[in-house]
Amino acid sequence: MTQDAPSIDELLVTVREFVQEITPQLDGRDRYHAQCAVYLLDIVRRELGADGTDATAEQAMLARYLGDGAAGAAGLAALAAEIRSGRLDARSDELLADLTRQVVGKVRITRPDQLHPMHRESRPAE
Amino acid sequence: MTEQGTTSTALRESITAGLRQAVKRRFGAAADIDAVEFTSLGGSNRTVLFDLVDGTARRRLVFRQETIIPANSPFLDPARQFRVLSLLYPEGLPLPEPIFEFDDEDSLARAYVVAFVEGETVPRRLLDAPRYERARQRFCAQAGEFLGRLHALDPAPAAFLAEVPDSIDPLATTMARIDRWGGVHPALELAARWLERHRPTSTRRCLLHGDFRTGNMLLDEEGMRAVLDWECAHLGAPAEDLGWLCLRSFRFGHVDRPVGGFGPREPFYAAYASASGHPVDPEEVRWWEIFGFIRWAHYNVMQAYGHQTGARRSAAFAACGRNIALIEYELLMTLAGHYH
Structure with a gap:
């Protein structure tokens, strides 16, 4: 209201x-x-x-590795477990790019001035 | 209610009385203490400066006491810290002289006393103030020489550190602590996985300082005076100490000066090789820097956990939880080759 x-x-x-x-x-x-x-x-x-763009991108990333329905902290925990198991070793370059974008989303909230110029202006394109 | 800053009068009086009693037990009834100063340095350690007065002799000393013992503490207890200092001081390394340790007959526990060393520890002042220009010029070589000499020592007398988890497997230990304290960090998992798949093959094992970074060493205008904060000492690969000093998180605004914000790697590595007799493998140091980000993140996870569980709450500890993202970012940028 x-x-x-x-x-x-x-x-x-x-x-x-x-x-x-x-x-x-x-x-x-x-x-x-x-x-x-x-x-x-x-x-x-x-x-x-925050406009929700980074949240949407995070959910899309989780879906790419874990399937639809993976979201939020539980989804991130499942992704972390998958990485630890070694089952995603073959996708480590892709993960590096995806997790960088996920972390950029967090840094944008915590301390945007700490971002490298390559991450400052651009919003993740979906 | 906070540990420091608002230390109650009663607490101050009881510490002062305990110090006085401890000094008289060891130096005789004529000995006394004076000029007691309660500093606010250290998160889980109480630090008190005082003069030991004996007749006309007067000596400034530092009382260090562990006050908060977190569950699964990653830090050495004061008894083992004192043992490390006692082992190293006779070697002539720059560190505070250990004076005495508290025992069961003292009213204060989990504490020891070392000599006070004059100088500056605050990173921003050391890295930016004009008066430390000469010390800055010397730093990389002095840091390399210090670690080279430390690592050249026979680690056998430090065998009591072999049971410390960080002496066994720092990576597994650090990830296990993160698991216990909680939080979800796929970026840290990715780095841990990379580290698992690229473990260094070197086998040299040394006594390590374990927390050798800007902020934990004391300098004056002429250079390094004393290396402090030995609560992370353990046995391990020497490159671990080198990587920790070079961690991007500890450059305090001077990201283009990888050695603690002071200067370039070359003079640091050269001085290390000369003092230790072992050349530095930059790739191995880089492995330990990637590990260092995880370790630095894990201390922030620990502080956030302490805040969340109410063990010790503060705005600073709350900020630690959110600052993990900044460490993850620098970690991934380093792993991708954008940061060095």
Whole structure:
């Protein structure tokens, strides 16, 4: 349902502004954790704003290795087990490319500035 | 409630009393402690600086105590850390002099005392501040010489480390810990599979530092003063220590300087070969760097697990869980040959 303003993002920005405002008054460990809190809020904002492209790509990747129906954490766990068993050894180059795209999707949320230019602008093409 | 930063007055007083008692037991009733400083360094270790005062003599010392013992801890207990330091200090390697170990008659447990060494450990300062330019120039050769000398030692007196899981099979041990702590990481599995299929064939086994990286060594303007943090010491392939120092995750913004963010590989490898008598195989070091990403990821898995299970919660430990993706990314980019 429709909530009144501020929006979720505006609320997160407000909390972020407050934490940043008090950070200079903190010392040592508390200061460090306040900086980490801002870092976490930015992750939350990016994750809430994600358009779903990377999620779709992840599901398509899981289907290529495990068949339809594989999805989410359970699907990733099944893929991890398949890799460990050695049954996907012949597809290791393909896996390297696919898992790079999967991890790029995570880094886009955690710290997009850490991505190599080759992964910055382009969205995964399906 | 946090371990450091908000250490309660009562806790500080009990540690101070325990230190004073330990010092008097060993150095006589006239000995005392002074200038006690509770630092906030170390995640699971308590570090306290103090002066040992005996008549007119005064010496700055460091008290190290293990405070959190995580399940399946990957770290050596303080007793074995002290034993490693005691074994190596007489060899003339730059490390803090071990002074004494706490025993059952002390009120403090799982702890030891070493000499304080003046210097800087913070990576960003060491890598960026103009005052350390000379130390930076010397670093690669000094790091190579240090590891070369360490690895040239007879590992027999360190046989007590043979039972440490990392001495047996670091890859299997690390993956087993990730399994226990949880999380789903196909990228780490892919790298582990690559490592399994490309295991190095070298057989030389040495006493390793195990955590030799920027941040765990103390420098001053003239260069390396002391190598700290021996809680990961174990027996293994010497290239493991070389690869860990070169891990991209420990270059602190200077990704074009593979040796700890300080400089190029060539002088590091050359100094190592000269001090140890063994040439470096860059491909073997690369194998250990790929392994190093998994190992670095596994420490982050451990911190995220500690946070999730409530053992020790903080914003920093929560961030560790999400930072695993950054390590996976650098790992895959290295495996693909894009990063070096």
